[in-house]
Amino acid sequence: MRVLITGAAGMIGRKFAERLLADGAVGGQQIEQIVLHDVVTPETQGASVTAVTGDLSAPGAIDALLAHRPDLVVHLAGVVSGQAEAEFDLGYRVNLDGTRALLEGIRSAGLHPRFVYASTEAVFGRPFPDTIPDDLAPQPLTSYGTQKLMGELLVNDFSRKSFLDGVSIRFPTICVRPGAPNRAASGFFSGIIREPLRGLPAVLPVPREVTHTMASPRSAVGFILHAATMDTAPLGARRAVIPPGIAVTVADQIEALRRVAGDRAVSLIEERPDPAVWAIVQTWPARFEARRGRDLGFTSEQSFDEIIQVHIEDELGGRVPVADGA
Amino acid sequence: MRVLITGAAGMIGRKFAERLLADGAVGGQQIEQIVLHDVVTPETQGASVTAVTGDLSAPGAIDALLAHRPDLVVHLAGVVSGQAEAEFDLGYRVNLDGTRALLEGIRSAGLHPRFVYASTEAVFGRPFPDTIPDDLAPQPLTSYGTQKLMGELLVNDFSRKSFLDGVSIRFPTICVRPGAPNRAASGFFSGIIREPLRGLPAVLPVPREVTHTMASPRSAVGFILHAATMDTAPLGARRAVIPPGIAVTVADQIEALRRVAGDRAVSLIEERPDPAVWAIVQTWPARFEARRGRDLGFTSEQSFDEIIQVHIEDELGGRVPVADGA
Numbered sequence: 001m002r003v004l005i006t007g008a009a010g011m012i013g014r015k016f017a018e019r020l021l022a023d024g025a026v027g028g029q030q031i032e033q034i035v036l037h038d039v040v041t042p043e044t045q046g047a048s049v050t051a052v053t054g055d056l057s058a059p060g061a062i063d064a065l066l067a068h069r070p071d072l073v074v075h076l077a078g079v080v081s082g083q084a085e086a087e088f089d090l091g092y093r094v095n096l097d098g099t100r101a102l103l104e105g106i107r108s109a110g111l112h113p114r115f116v117y118a119s120t121e122a123v124f125g126r127p128f129p130d131t132i133p134d135d136l137a138p139q140p141l142t143s144y145g146t147q148k149l150m151g152e153l154l155v156n157d158f159s160r161k162s163f164l165d166g167v168s169i170r171f172p173t174i175c176v177r178p179g180a181p182n183r184a185a186s187g188f189f190s191g192i193i194r195e196p197l198r199g200l201p202a203v204l205p206v207p208r209e210v211t212h213t214m215a216s217p218r219s220a221v222g223f224i225l226h227a228a229t230m231d232t233a234p235l236g237a238r239r240a241v242i243p244p245g246i247a248v249t250v251a252d253q254i255e256a257l258r259r260v261a262g263d264r265a266v267s268l269i270e271e272r273p274d275p276a277v278w279a280i281v282q283t284w285p286a287r288f289e290a291r292r293g294r295d296l297g298f299t300s301e302q303s304f305d306e307i308i309q310v311h312i313e314d315e316l317g318g319r320v321p322v323a324d325g326a
Numbered sequence: 327m328r329v330l331i332t333g334a335a336g337m338i339g340r341k342f343a344e345r346l347l348a349d350g351a352v353g354g355q356q357i358e359q360i361v362l363h364d365v366v367t368p369e370t371q372g373a374s375v376t377a378v379t380g381d382l383s384a385p386g387a388i389d390a391l392l393a394h395r396p397d398l399v400v401h402l403a404g405v406v407s408g409q410a411e412a413e414f415d416l417g418y419r420v421n422l423d424g425t426r427a428l429l430e431g432i433r434s435a436g437l438h439p440r441f442v443y444a445s446t447e448a449v450f451g452r453p454f455p456d457t458i459p460d461d462l463a464p465q466p467l468t469s470y471g472t473q474k475l476m477g478e479l480l481v482n483d484f485s486r487k488s489f490l491d492g493v494s495i496r497f498p499t500i501c502v503r504p505g506a507p508n509r510a511a512s513g514f515f516s517g518i519i520r521e522p523l524r525g526l527p528a529v530l531p532v533p534r535e536v537t538h539t540m541a542s543p544r545s546a547v548g549f550i551l552h553a554a555t556m557d558t559a560p561l562g563a564r565r566a567v568i569p570p571g572i573a574v575t576v577a578d579q580i581e582a583l584r585r586v587a588g589d590r591a592v593s594l595i596e597e598r599p600d601p602a603v604w605a606i607v608q609t610w611p612a613r614f615e616a617r618r619g620r621d622l623g624f625t626s627e628q629s630f631d632e633i634i635q636v637h638i639e640d641e642l643g644g645r646v647p648v649a650d651g652a
Contacts, residue, residue: 088487125563137463139482141563146483150476156465157472161414237451237467 001029002068006056006102007076008036009043011177012118016074016221017044026072027229035068038077056098062105069109072228073164074116075102081122082184084144095147103154107163115155115166116227119240121213123149123170124285131287134242141283152240159232159239167227167235172245172288175214176311185280189214192250193257193308196265199322205274208251211286215245216310219300226298234296243298246307247287256304260312265322327355328394330439332382332428333402334362335369337503338444342400342547343370352398353555361394364403382424388431395435398554399490400442401428407448408510410470421473429480433489441481441492442553445566447539449475449496450611457613460568467609478566485558485565493553493561498571498614501540502637511606515540518576519583519634522591525648531600534577537612541571542636545626552624560622569624572633573613582630586638591648 003020007013013036020026020034021044036042037052044051050068054061056077077098084091099117106113124132125141140146155166177190181202188205189212195202215223223243235241248256258266290298301307312320329346333339339362346352346360347370362368363378370377376394380387382403403424410417425443432439450458451467466472481492503516507528514531515538521528541549549569561567574582584592616624627633638646 135463137461139564140479141486143483143487146479150479153466153472153476157469160467161469238465 001026001031001072002033002035002070003031003072003074004035004037004065004068004070005074005076006037006065007078007118008051009038009040010076011179011217012174012220012224013038013074013076014042014044015217016076016224017042017049019221019225021046021048026225029071033068035065035070037065057093057101062101063109066105066109066111069111070113072114072116073102073106074224074228075099076118078118078148079144080184081142081144084147085142088143091143091147095144096150099151100154103158103164107158111164112162113164114228114232115158115164116224117151117155117166117168119148119152119168119170120145121170121172121242121285121288123152126283128285131289132242132285133289134292156237156239160237165232166239167230167232168240169223169227170240170242171220171223172213172215172243174217174220175307176216176315178217178311178315185277186284188277189250189253192253192269193311196257196268197261197308197312197316197320197322199268201268201270204250204269204271205277206250206281207273207278208254209249210281211247211249212281212284213245213247213286213288214304214307215243215300216307218310218314219243219245222300223298230297241293241296241298242288242290243293244290244300245288246301246304248304253304256308259305260308261320261322268322327352327357327398328359328361328396329357329398329400330361330363330391330394330396331400331402332363332391333404333444334377335364335366336402337505337543338500338546338550339364339400339402340368340370341543342402342550343368343375345547345551347372347375352551355397359394361391361396363391383419383427388427389435392431392435392437395437396439398440398442399428399432400550400554401425402444404444404474405470406510407468407470410473411468414469417469417473421470422476425477426480429484429490433484437490438488439490440554440558441484441490442550443477443481443492443494445474445478445494445496446471447496447498447568447611447614449478452609454611457615458568458611459615460618482563482565486563491558492565493556493558494566495549495553496566496568497546497549498539498541498569500543500546501633502542502641504543504637504641511603512610514603515576515579518579518595519637522583522594523587523634523638523642523646523648525594527594527596530576530595530597531603532576532607533599533604534575534580536576536607537573538576538607538610539571539573539612539614540630540633541569541626542633544636544640545569545571548626549624556623567619567622567624568614568616569619570616570626571614572627572630574630579630582634585631586634587646587648594648
């Protein structure tokens, strides 16, 4: 089994690669090689790892990657939402043309791999109901969502033509994101948990009544692994899946933090309303039916407490600094 | 007002151009120039007509067309369903890349025109309910439907960015198509009316219980005119519209033919089941809610009798040859 991961230096790519190295196999098949590609050098190291750094759109770059003849391609590379909105041409070049070139390269090489594509819940845009049903027409309101949805359609058509065997995952917001705070509008969903657990202050820019659907980084890796190994026959022509997540209000998040880490952690959250962030957050879906995703065997956390526990186990070595007096 | 029509030599393009020439204006604005483009020379002639023949994907072709600085662009050009399925690369090149290049050309030239895009009800694929609601997720099961849906998404995003003001029309089957029988799987819906009206035999390859949604060529021209002149504010970000059509069974079609042209016309229809055609037809949508299209002011025929009358008026000079003893 040979695996190619694009966008392998990103948070999910890195965690997925580490999981593969730890498991040594995917779906019972031993891993011979993991090719990691990104514009910055992927940090993941191992005997089976081949790291490739560069621009996917550079001439010959995709053919060189596919020369490793992967059986599994996990396509995570992309320009994120804010950048795709600000840089229109770049977003289309990377997110649409890059995906299409990879699909075309696979077709030309006759590889027929399992192809796991990172799509997004941002394919949906208002107006939508409180709970988004599985068969609601996506209506992206960003160039990023548009490009990802176009990528899904290509994955569907290339799968229907048997050029590859695709699964597109409409990722929910990943929480708790490890690492330093970033400037993504969704960053506070992680920040209000991650920082207080470490005894650091965090800002909450939106009302506590906001409902949002989240899954842990560990679940995100699980989604990819499941998409990589599942029987794709039940998908039919519909290769895009909404995986389950946990829909909680910010107030629920905060009470879960209190249960796990106590009042001191909660007291580190400062409510400082930010109308700009609030305006963006209001355009986002709150809840998803995700029945089809569950029926197809995708799983995630059952409560937000569990999401916090996963963060403590995977990022904090099982200890809570703030509870230790940090 | 300057108008550019791509695919102008096709049946709808020709009828739309003739309507513009007859009206001399669009939405109250006098027409100065109509630029007609197609791979074959458009037949439509008139003082304001500029005919351009060639491949839209040829270097400089789009820029040359846009140098006329159209206020209204009607993009009908495309490779049809069967050909896009048989010639995968050609379909993507013409239907996706051609549309995108036209949109990009408009953006580069800073034209901000009204942009009317010919999409298709083939963006929907099974499974779907008997009546397709306006907000059902499209699930194309052909490369053609995939490419048209991707085009819709581009029109949405380019409209959202105010590069143009787009309306995508998901055309139903057009009936009664004038001209000689063609080999399209849907051809019999027109053939069983068009041929008997002229005293000629026609073949019905599917059961009479088949339900299908249709609109006349005159309605198709009306859809384009309405899309060209409507207030687009109520569309919001959802630029794709399902216009109304008339949903009838083949048996309804035949009874309408009997009312309009008598038993002799009906006797010219030979039922000759064709499992290949029947297999294709079963994958097609039967009915559409189309409430949004109606609310947005799109109109079509109220009965299949009316569709036949339109054909008699527009193609047969108001006379029915078979009734005259043809």
